[in-house]
Amino acid sequence: MSGPQIIRTPGGEELVVLPRAEYEALLERADREAEDAEDVAIYDARKAELATGGGVLPPEVSAAILRGESRLKAIRNWRGETQLRLNFKTGIGQGYLSDLESGRRTGTPETIAKLAQALDVPVEWLS
Structure with missing residues (x-):
């Protein structure tokens, strides 16, 4: 069989039979x-x-995220900020920032908004 074959059922339905390779x-x-x-x-x-x-x-x-850094740490480093300077800008404790960066804690929406504003990035980048 070289090509498709059309078969008509008793009910009038047309069926097409193909060689397996074509199928x-x-x-x-x-x-x-x-x-x-x-x-x-x-x-x-x-x-x-x-x-x-x-x-x-x-x-x-x-690239920093692919190397294993958290998103917050990668953005902070990209902006040339230290945890201590970010602490002064936001009022968020340096220890808490460290916990956020390591993933030991998650920030509240208000905390994330403060960090986004201080780092001059969209909130979505830190969410």
């Missing part, structure tokens, strides 16, 4: 197209984030 090729193509569609959706979402200026961390911050 598998169709499945593979469908998988590739689905994956491509997912990639396009991700790309479009990231492009929209860039257009609005939100959600995109600077490359230096992203």
